[in-house]
Amino acid sequence: MNEMFYRQSALDCIANGLLKNYRNGMYLYGAPRSIPIEEIIEVEYKLTIEYVKLRKSGNVLGQTVFENCFVPVYDKENEQYTIIEVQPGTILIDEALLEEENMGRYRYTLTHELSHWILHHKIFDNSQESAAKTTTESNSKTEWQADALAASILMPKMQIKKAFFFNARIKR
Template identity: 45%
Template sequence: MRTRYYREQVLEGIAREVITAYDQSLYHGVPTMIPIEDIIEAQGLTLEFQCLRKTGSVLGETIFDDGGAVIYDRDIPGYTIIEVKSGTILIDDSLCGEDSSTGRLRFTCAHELAHWLLHKELYSGTGESAAMVTESSITQSQNNTLETQANLLGAILLMPRPQLKRCFYRLRPGRDRQRLVTDMADVFQVSKQAMRIRLENQQLL
């Protein structure tokens, strides 16, 4: 499987097309939360919540071919295979718990959508899926590259550059760095860590 490399400018363009196709005001209007789950469904994809692994090592998985996917069934208890269609995004249901982070759930959804947008041609016909795993589970260099691409596009989808900058300059007066990051994370409904990384990447912090 050959890895395709995307420049950040290209990823920004992909995000712009996806977001404006859904609602142009999300890109050009007042900075607000990007409804990533609705955008996923608008892309013709199916979002499904399952217990993906007993250990919690897999947070999301994108299915590119009709077939089966392994999940953990708590009722058995044990692993089983469910039938899935191409274009299904599986999200670990632990991210929907009362104590879980909304930002982490939204980023996982955006990450998996990014896999579909960027890597469909790589995976289609291989019978393999693209999975978002915990950092300790990532070992192969190619997977590292694909995951890095999905992470970056996922962040751009949730925090589009024009909206990020509008929000930054609107909220910056009278706020220190920590408060600015916190307030901007609230606007976009992402984690403070994701917001900080995105701002630093754009050299705004």
């Protein structure tokens, strides 16, 4: 796999561009608010989100599918793995993240997988691979970049600064 390295400043620019183009920049320039990541994924990028049990162990929470392929998922009812066919442009999310206490992790995982789509689509296209983070792969450049872009999308620096200075004025 031929990885391309992006600096943090470039990832911040990509995130700002995404948010600037989405709804006239209201999530970048308006009042700080929660980024509607599901809507961005489904409406802006026209990707599909599907919920499955990715691994029995729970060590894979999300997976981005770049081309038509077959993906192993855990069938809890039959207590065994099965293979499902998945279309390109699908983000698979582990169904455990739908529980209320996992909402922050859910949003982050969705954004991490969108980041793979944005940054690494050309790397994984026609590679017979998918972007799925496991604990043993978590240090790769590709994963770091998806993590960093996800953070920049969900917490744009302009909005963090705005919220910080607004709260600092209130406390005076």
